[in-house]
Amino acid sequence: MKVMEIIKLGEKLKYEMRHSWLSNGRQESVAEHTWRVSLMAMLLEPYLKQKVDASRLLKMIIIHDLVEADAGDIPAFDTMDNVKVKEQKALNEIKSIEKIRDTLGNSLGEELYHLWFEFENKETYEAKVANALDKLEAQIQHNEADIATWIDIEHRMSFMMDRYVAFDQNLQLFKDIIEEEAMEKLTAAGIDADRIKKEVLSSS
Template sequence: MINKIKLEQLSAILDVLKLAEKLKFELRHSWLSNGRQESVAEHTWRMSLMAVLIEPLLEQKVDLAHLLKMIIIHDLVEAEAGDVSVLDQIRNPEIKKIKQQNEEKAILRIRELLTASNGQEIYDLFYEFEEKKTFEAKVANAIDKLEVQLQHNHADISTWEEIEYDLSFVIGKHVQFDQTFVMLKDLIEKQASQKLEGAGLNVSEIRNRAIATFS
């Protein structure tokens, strides 16, 4: 009987892993330094690495295992719902609502698939990230935002849309809870400034416009 239950649990896990494989070819808006478009799985991997590297420097103790679980889970829904660019959501708020609805359906399905094992934990981790109330969720959110900008910094400036010039300077609100993240944000923002200046753009003008538009 025990083996039968475990076999059912493992079969369900294989179903979720089959679903998750889509993240290897679900493409994001970001581009890589070699000119290839980034996959969701690649974004999640580097977020995880960032968590491991930054964890010893945080001012408050973080549950690293819990943090990594949250990071790995947070975009799993995109295997079903697809990745929706933040730029599209800014341009059309209705798209954001549709995205939330599709992701809610996806996480419910994943919870159902894993009912016999840790489906509820996966579901709770997803919403913990979304609500951004716990320290681990705030850390995960900060890493998410910083990794996106870092990837933009690595990509050729020709892949940036004009609105992304502005978005380089609005990450501050996501990192204020920990000085380590403030310092890291400043370093990443400096990289973005240098990239924009290298393209002959007026960084002061862009920064002021971003503050006026997104504050």
């Protein structure tokens, strides 16, 4: 049964690790990240500026990360200033979603295929929400982890979430709470968070 093949593919996300650590010191899996992004979608949906198709939003969040079962997870900071890595990541993920579509070989496969591209293109309101929650969850997880697990670029990335939430006032407020937590964590570790934030804002 083709559906079972995709379900078994999803098991790989339980051991595909992200560049994030949990509050207990264990590294985070992609599946754990996806689960909490889905939880955030469910809890924040009533507060969004516009009404969303909650089912489509959740499907988009889940299918977005499923490609990493084949393509692997590449941290955002590895693609920020490296066009070649960014292009290769995109190619790998497109091959993966095409494989998922072709494995199912029916209307469900086509639906998941189009939902993945909808997320990537960020053109619909649901896609913008899904992208924003994906980025916000990553920062929440960093805030919960030991500061020793952060690398320098992640200090700056704590203040680079504005562009993902600019379309929705309530998501902006939620981002501000997450950013304030990051600032407090950095400051407690003796890192000049105010200076970093000013540098990020001045360069954006």
